[in-house]
Amino acid sequence: MAETQTLSVHTQPIQRQPKDYKSDLEPIWCPGCGDYGVLNALFKAMSQLNLDPDKTVLVSGIGCSSRLPGFVVTYGFHGVHGRVLPVATGIKLANPELTVIGVGGDGDGYSIGMGHFPHAARRNIDITYLVMNNQIYGLTKGQTSPTSSTGFQTKTTPFGNLEGAINPLQLAIISGATFVARGYSSMPNQLAKIIVEAIRHPGFALVDVFSPCVTFNKVQTYDYYKGKVYEIPETHDPTDKFAALRLAEEEEPFPIGILYRVEQPTLDEQVAMVKQQAYTENASVEQLFRRYQ
Amino acid sequence: MEGSRTDFVVRLAGESGEGVLSLGEMLTTALARLGYEVYTFRTYPAEIKGGTVLYQVRVADHLLLSYGSCVDIFVALNEEGYRENIASLRPGGTLIYDSDNVPTHDLPNHRVIPVPIGTIAKKEIGSMLTKNMVALGVILRYIGAPVEAGEQIAEQTFKRKGEEVVQKNFQALHAGYHYISQHVEPLDPLLGKVEKVNPDRLVINGNEALALGAIHGGLTFYAGYPITPATDIMEALAPVLPRFGGVVIQAEDEIAALGLVLGAAYAGQRAMTATSGPGLSLMVEQINLAAQAEIPAVIVDVQRGGASTGLPTKTSQGDLNLALYGVHNESPRVVMAPTSVEDCFYLIQHALNIAERYQLPVIVLSDQSLAHRRCTIPKPNLSLVPRWERIVPEPSTNGEYARYAITETGISPMAIPGMPGLAYTATGIEHNELSDPTYTPENLQAMKSKRFRKLQHLSEQYAEQFVRIWGEPEGADVGIIGWGSTEGVIREAIQLAEKEGVRAAALYPKMLMPLPVRVIEEFASKVKRVLVPEKNFTGEFAAYLRSQTNVRPVSYAKDTGLPFDPEEIREEIIRVARM
Ligand SMILES: Cc1ncc(C[n+]2csc(CCOP(=O)(O)OP(=O)(O)O)c2C)c(N)n1
Ligand code: SF4
Numbered sequence: 001m002a003e004t005q006t007l008s009v010h011t012q013p014i015q016r017q018p019k020d021y022k023s024d025l026e027p028i029w030c031p032g033c034g035d036y037g038v039l040n041a042l043f044k045a046m047s048q049l050n051l052d053p054d055k056t057v058l059v060s061g062i063g064c065s066s067r068l069p070g071f072v073v074t075y076g077f078h079g080v081h082g083r084v085l086p087v088a089t090g091i092k093l094a095n096p097e098l099t100v101i102g103v104g105g106d107g108d109g110y111s112i113g114m115g116h117f118p119h120a121a122r123r124n125i126d127i128t129y130l131v132m133n134n135q136i137y138g139l140t141k142g143q144t145s146p147t148s149s150t151g152f153q154t155k156t157t158p159f160g161n162l163e164g165a166i167n168p169l170q171l172a173i174i175s176g177a178t179f180v181a182r183g184y185s186s187m188p189n190q191l192a193k194i195i196v197e198a199i200r201h202p203g204f205a206l207v208d209v210f211s212p213c214v215t216f217n218k219v220q221t222y223d224y225y226k227g228k229v230y231e232i233p234e235t236h237d238p239t240d241k242f243a244a245l246r247l248a249e250e251e252e253p254f255p256i257g258i259l260y261r262v263e264q265p266t267l268d269e270q271v272a273m274v275k276q277q278a279y280t281e282n283a284s285v286e287q288l289f290r291r292y293q
Numbered sequence: 294m295e296g297s298r299t300d301f302v303v304r305l306a307g308e309s310g311e312g313v314l315s316l317g318e319m320l321t322t323a324l325a326r327l328g329y330e331v332y333t334f335r336t337y338p339a340e341i342k343g344g345t346v347l348y349q350v351r352v353a354d355h356l357l358l359s360y361g362s363c364v365d366i367f368v369a370l371n372e373e374g375y376r377e378n379i380a381s382l383r384p385g386g387t388l389i390y391d392s393d394n395v396p397t398h399d400l401p402n403h404r405v406i407p408v409p410i411g412t413i414a415k416k417e418i419g420s421m422l423t424k425n426m427v428a429l430g431v432i433l434r435y436i437g438a439p440v441e442a443g444e445q446i447a448e449q450t451f452k453r454k455g456e457e458v459v460q461k462n463f464q465a466l467h468a469g470y471h472y473i474s475q476h477v478e479p480l481d482p483l484l485g486k487v488e489k490v491n492p493d494r495l496v497i498n499g500n501e502a503l504a505l506g507a508i509h510g511g512l513t514f515y516a517g518y519p520i521t522p523a524t525d526i527m528e529a530l531a532p533v534l535p536r537f538g539g540v541v542i543q544a545e546d547e548i549a550a551l552g553l554v555l556g557a558a559y560a561g562q563r564a565m566t567a568t569s570g571p572g573l574s575l576m577v578e579q580i581n582l583a584a585q586a587e588i589p590a591v592i593v594d595v596q597r598g599g600a601s602t603g604l605p606t607k608t609s610q611g612d613l614n615l616a617l618y619g620v621h622n623e624s625p626r627v628v629m630a631p632t633s634v635e636d637c638f639y640l641i642q643h644a645l646n647i648a649e650r651y652q653l654p655v656i657v658l659s660d661q662s663l664a665h666r667r668c669t670i671p672k673p674n675l676s677l678v679p680r681w682e683r684i685v686p687e688p689s690t691n692g693e694y695a696r697y698a699i700t701e702t703g704i705s706p707m708a709i710p711g712m713p714g715l716a717y718t719a720t721g722i723e724h725n726e727l728s729d730p731t732y733t734p735e736n737l738q739a740m741k742s743k744r745f746r747k748l749q750h751l752s753e754q755y756a757e758q759f760v761r762i763w764g765e766p767e768g769a770d771v772g773i774i775g776w777g778s779t780e781g782v783i784r785e786a787i788q789l790a791e792k793e794g795v796r797a798a799a800l801y802p803k804m805l806m807p808l809p810v811r812v813i814e815e816f817a818s819k820v821k822r823v824l825v826p827e828k829n830f831t832g833e834f835a836a837y838l839r840s841q842t843n844v845r846p847v848s849y850a851k852d853t854g855l856p857f858d859p860e861e862i863r864e865e866i867i868r869v870a871r872m
Pocket of ligand 2: 028029030033034035064065134138139196212213214215216
């Protein structure tokens with residue numbers, strides 16, 4: 001197993017800079033895409049935490065935003081559309097020593113991957129889930145998403161989106177997530193702070209980030225967000241579930257920051273406990289045979 | 294029954310939810326403990342209550358290869374079960390029926406023994422719950438087994454519920470036993486004596502053997518979603534895997550289950566999931582991901598009747614095409630099929646090994662009849678299948694780890710997160726050796742052939758080791774090529790055909806992808822005709838053989854929800870021999 005590999009290339013503990021996390025692969029995003037801001041905030045947060053790239057895994061699905069793991073020099077898993085959370089959960093359970101961060105888009109996480117989202121939340125698996133929410137499908141060139149507002153016009157909703165938008169923050173809270181926050185890619189310092197807290201948080205941490213798609217979303221643009229976001233004031237009690245739900249309800253202006261944060265046992269801790277209690281030094285299949293004799 | 298002979302079939306049928314299954318299991322274990330060989334078969338309705346449960350035990354003092362062709366003793370516990378099964382009782386066979394539930398029938402060709410099972414339970418013990426114990430006593434006495442065999446089982450089964458419950462069940466067992474002593478004319482006991490009881494045997498079913506085999510094969514991570522008839526693999530693993538340092542997770546669906554497995558395998562664990570047809574179809578996208586991103590994964594498919602929800606509790610071999618071709622574009626996978634309960638134990642270890650070494654998905658095709666077939670097997674040899682470890686790279690300092698290095702075998706050393714200096718991104722998108730997305734025609738060609746080379750290597754090195762041949766193919770009238778759970782019944786049918794002067798042999802590849810083409814063609818060239826029996830409707834394996842080899846088989850495809858019986862295969866062998 002991984003832990004038995006003790007050989008380390010870094011003999012001295014080093015303080016890593018944001019640039020140290022940048023891989024040789026150049027991002028393929030459109031100039032101005034909100035995802036650059038998210039990537040930079042992630043670099044900053046990782047450097048603040050001085051995360052060891054060898055012990056960090058970025059997991060993603062499919063979409064423009066899901067390309068992110070390739071741009072970072074950590075271990076990465078770029079899987080299929082919508083399956084970030086089960087994969088991330090498997091990795092964390094396999095090796096709880098790893099820092100596991102799921103990344104992806106709103107389509108990936110809240111549409112095709114929706115079946116997994118409340119389950120990851122209720123399990124309170126200790127991972128951070130960073131959703132670059134541009135309220136549209138970028139990679140497939142501009143279709144409506146489950147966070148698109150009602151009336152939103154796209155090629156697949158030419159008469160305007162007839163459906164209501166889901167509220168991922170509320171959904172996460174009521175599903176059992178223990179850390180729920182919203183960031184904005186144009187507020188990178190603020191976002192980096194949120195990400196730091198999310199990674200530090202033991203348990204399922206959702207960070208939903210407004211990350212404008214400059215190519216396909218002509219409504220939720222940088223201009224649109226001007227004056228429509230505000231930082232959550234210090235007076236908000238993040239352990240107050242109803243206050244958090246109310247905050248998550250607010251629109252225009254949108255609150256930015258940590259809405260909800262409580263501590264609960266995590267799935268990986270509990271699994272480790274079960275293993276510890278059940279583990280038997282000399283458990284053998286020979287023994288199990290007895291039941292069938 | 295023509296005098297005493299220790300090879301006969303007992304069939305039980307009764308209302309679902311009334312303990313027929315546990316009666317069958319108790320009878321089976323009792324007989325196995327007495328030293329006999331047992332081989333069971335069961336079907337049950339998809340609903341929890343209502344409908345008929347059928348449990349069949351064949352017992353003999355020699356190796357059993359099938360559940361038999363006809364029924365010698367039929368125990369009917371409800372009327373529906375009686376009506377549905379009475380035709381299968383052979384002339385001269387014995388009908389024992391619960392006269393409280395089944396109307397009296399006049400059957401001139403059978404020995405008929407009515408037993409008021411419910412009345413006995415109520416009057417003597419005061420509890421209808423003990424009905425199946427009364428029935429166990431009846432059967433044990435009728436076939437000539439000692440009552441102690443039943444006591445031992447009762448003790449074991451009910452110990453946890455307290456002494457009083459044990460005593461009640463003892464009483465019920467004896468009541469049934471005595472009823473037969475008093476009411477039935479003595480006849481020669483059916484059960485011959487076993488000379489020496491071999492203690493080194495297990496009485497176990499396919500799913501349980503597979504679960505134990507997986508643990509022995511080093512499984513440390515299991516994720517699954519309940520589906521009949523695969524669920525009891527998870528239920529067998531859940532209480533014990535943590536003892537070995539492993540984890541069992543019940544996922545929210547099959548897609549998540551395989552996602553969990555891929556995550557865990559990527560992070561260094563030996564991981565597996567098990568499902569049945571509908572679940573396998575949900576997993577197809579990620580099976581390709583496993584192949585493309587080169588992540589080990591074992592997926593057990595316990596096939597069931599279908600399509601769609603179909604016949605969830607009945608057997609079928611209808612998922613072969615899905616396993617072989619359930620793929621978008623093209624990606625390598627290994628498909629294997631265990632052929633017996635014993636084989637389940639070993640094959641799953643090979644599957645875990647192959648997934649681990651070759652970094653690809655391995656689909657293991659079992660089926661309901663094999664999964665729930667309880668039979669006696671020699672205690673497995675724990676050192677038969679050596680463990681293969683994952684090939685990992687040397688630690689690196691220059692950051693130039695080529696995760697997808699192009700190699701002769703197609704296998705590239707795979708780093709595990711946590712290993713220093715080797716961070717890379719596993720990806721399903723087409724990539725170069727450094728795992729950077731790359732779309733050039735040359736790269737695609739090179740990468741695809743690298744990934745498929747793994748199958749070629751596997752085929753050259755190992756596929757032939759997984760072939761079993763029964764009988765002498767040289768000059769045989771019929772050469773059977775089969776797959777999966779039908780091996781035993783085919784072997785028995787070959788013996789039956791032999792008695793009529795028709796010579797047949799059989800070949801069973803346990804690795805279906807890659808297919809051991811050379812041995813198959815060689816086998817086919819030695820026999821006069823090739824017959825492919827399988828439990829599906831369209832002859833999937835026969836078509837696959839036609840597409841992969843020069844063999845032109847006669848297909849005998851039959852999808853009834855029931856396993857083959859040796860008689861029908863014997864007839865088919867003779868028919869093909871005379872074609
Ligand atoms: C099973 C499956 N269905 C559909 C697609 C096509 N697809 C790729 S990305 C995507 C949506 C991307 O939107 P989002 O997750 O919001 O990410 P963005 O590109 O906006 O960052 C879709 C529908 C796919 N790759 N796989
Ligand atoms: S299409 Fe939109 S989301 Fe995708 S890279 Fe361009 S701006 Fe970003």
